[in-house]
Amino acid sequence: MEIKIRKEVNSDGADIKALTTSAFLNAPHTSHREPLIVDALRDSGNLTVSLVAEADGQIVGHVAVSPVSIADGSQGWYGLGPISVAPEHQGIGIGSRLMRQALATLRELGASGCVLLGDPKYYSRFGFKAEPNLALPDVPPEYFQAISFGTQLPSGLVSYHESFNG
Numbered sequence: 001m002e003i004k005i006r007k008e009v010n011s012d013g014a015d016i017k018a019l020t021t022s023a024f025l026n027a028p029h030t031s032h033r034e035p036l037i038v039d040a041l042r043d044s045g046n047l048t049v050s051l052v053a054e055a056d057g058q059i060v061g062h063v064a065v066s067p068v069s070i071a072d073g074s075q076g077w078y079g080l081g082p083i084s085v086a087p088e089h090q091g092i093g094i095g096s097r098l099m100r101q102a103l104a105t106l107r108e109l110g111a112s113g114c115v116l117l118g119d120p121k122y123y124s125r126f127g128f129k130a131e132p133n134l135a136l137p138d139v140p141p142e143y144f145q146a147i148s149f150g151t152q153l154p155s156g157l158v159s160y161h162e163s164f165n166g
Helices: 010-024 034-044 094-108 122-127
Strands: 003-007 048-054 057-068 077-085 113-117 142-150 156-160
Touching: 003 094, 010 034, 010 048, 010 057, 010 077, 034 057, 034 077, 048 094, 077 094, 077 122, 094 122, 113 122, 122 142
Parallel strands: 077 113
Antiparallel strands: 003 048, 048 057, 057 077, 057 156, 113 142
């Protein structure tokens, strides 16, 4: 099976929503709002990076990246997520390919860095780690991780776009 990673196009919205719904259906630690978040980010113009993984003409993976605000005023930081892979295609590297391409795209855009909420064992392989000076309210600190593309790491509370609230 050949997997192609590409940018989202206008006609992908419904397929991304269906994929995201199925990917998070039985996931632990979910609000089941992930498809709504992606749609709200897209509708508000805050879906900075939206990549899909395609196999045999079907979307089998998706990653969303949007701007975040940091209390110290640092600019150019983004939040990665949600990231989704169809349940029947999980465990074969699609998520890893989406992660690597999303991070490469952020670097190409001149981003300062990226944060995410997720399993430290998984995301550490991409260079993410918990940073004691960055925090997301009401989240265990080991699950909120960052990667800096420069030399300076910001500090303070991180806020995702209002599309994540609900």
